[in-house]
Amino acid sequence: MKVITANRLLDGEVVWLGDGGTWVERVARAAVFDGKDAVAAALQVADQAVADQKIVGPYEMDVTEEDGRLVPVRLRERIRATGPTTHPDLGKQAHPVSI
């Protein structure tokens, strides 16, 4: 299972490609792509978002399902999806309710 991630241009916030070409702030809400073709098509959507000054540096990453929620496979991506492990008061983990 793959999702597409990037950083938002304006503030650098970590985002994932969601449904309908939106960029969401929670990995749990990311759109999942299976198979090379689906991922390639999603990366094309991302490239357009780069051209439109929405995001920078998109790439694909692996996710898995835990308790019915999408979570990144790699530790690096888990940290990106939550915030610094040394600062629970900062990053996405500090704002559990926002999109």
Place this chain on the structure above:
Amino acid sequence: MYRYDEFDHSFVNQRTEQFKDQVRRRLAGELSEDEFKPLRLMNGLYLQLHAYMLRVAIPYGTLNSRQMRKLAHIARTYDRSYGHFTTRQNIQFNWPKLEDTPAILEELAEVEMHAIQTSGNCIRNVTADHFAGAAADEIADPRPYAEILRQWSSLHPEFSFLPRKFKIAITGAPNDRAAVQVHDIGLQLARNEAGEIGFVVYVGGGLGRTPMIGRKVRDFLPEEDLLAYSEAILRVYNRYGRRDNKYKARIKILVHETGLDELKADIEAEFEKIRHGVLRLPDEEVRRIEAYFAPPPLEVLAPVSDKVEARTAADPAFAQFIAHNLNPHRVPGHTSVTLSMKPIGGIPGDASDVQMDVIADLAATYGHDEIRISHEQNVILPHVKLDDLPALFDRLVAAGIAEGNAGLITDIIACPGMDYCALATARSIPVAQRISDRFGTPDRQAEIGELKIKISGCINACGHHHVGHIGILGLEKKGEEFYQITLGGSANENASIGEIVGRGFSSDDVVDAIETLVDTYLGLRVGREETFLDAYRRVGDAPFKEALYGTGA
């Protein structure tokens, strides 16, 4: 300290205006990310894991209270109320918005600061001994030369696109606290028989994936030749440094592949061509810059303070602080004080906006308005009266920066690691925190004595692990964090690169492994005066390997 002249003001303001327009064009879509990225990096703006990161230069680690207050203000206004002091004596803000960065740079320019050349393949912030201008063992203050190098290297058109980044460090004392031998150019001030000032010059030191100790290319470079010789080194590097492979592009590889003698001959040949030209340093210009760094008027006082003695006898925490956090000052009755940015269990190098304001106040009250940032990620008040130490200490305690651990096992250098950095392969800070917690009681730290642990979260070695007495390198192995330990590194005048002791450890096991190494050292040292490094150099790695891995490992 140095004050900007009209030229400095105009070039920093000009650059701020340029960047403001570049951000505007980026947000308007006139610049693509590929076009914009090198421009933002030239102004210290990175994109890290969670957000942008702005690295602000603190030239040779020197700043005043007004500048520190401005950094506090920026942390509070544009960031998340803290900053992080780095191993290049700079400060990083971890959460700025792209659209705010032009305003941040304008605010910095108001206090004669900027973020130019804190990234990119150019000459980076020149670092210096953090006790410069104060230390008793100093031959001369290295900062005037660092400032001269700053002026020469700032926006130097010929050296804006070097094969790779280029780092210069300078120390004015024979005891090297600036790690000059692990820099692209390392300068150590010296006096010749005639009493004239010059420099021992090292070239080709560095850490990263290929650590090397610099090679000496000059025993005594006369003061007047500082810029011409530096330019000659840079020209040779710029011409022959490898641009085909990023990992082989630093000057250390050129030194290694070309051979010292040939490279030295190239440098000397280039130097001969330019030594009598415009780069020759006129004596009056050096003295003019030197005047900016004139020491504050300090009264010669009794070398022992009754106030300090009385408090030391009554207060163990104060006694611990006095034992470890002072550096001898050239003027009797004074000292340089290290404010520990390494609270037990805390994050090495982080300072809150409130702490920055306190530091600024204390510098103004007790320290002649001078502040230094050390490459070991601490803050120094270089000129403090001994009699003021009890009052200063009380204020430090209240601010949470009074740990008496300078140079001890909990005074750890750690890079930001995978909690922030896009390049990291493992976390650094949590390992530092756990080691700090494990060894953090005053008695235990004092018993262990001087021991420098340095932690990097990837092979690029921003945490200087190669020159840690104990170095820890975080890697990724099969999706897990994994830590390799090196022993015997040192960044002082007897610099050495640490040796890998054996197979690495999981995150769960690495702190136990450090404790095993420390216990082994305590068991074999000949006395308290034999430091970990001395003991390691005496006995080699065998007892440590045996303790970690058992027989036959």
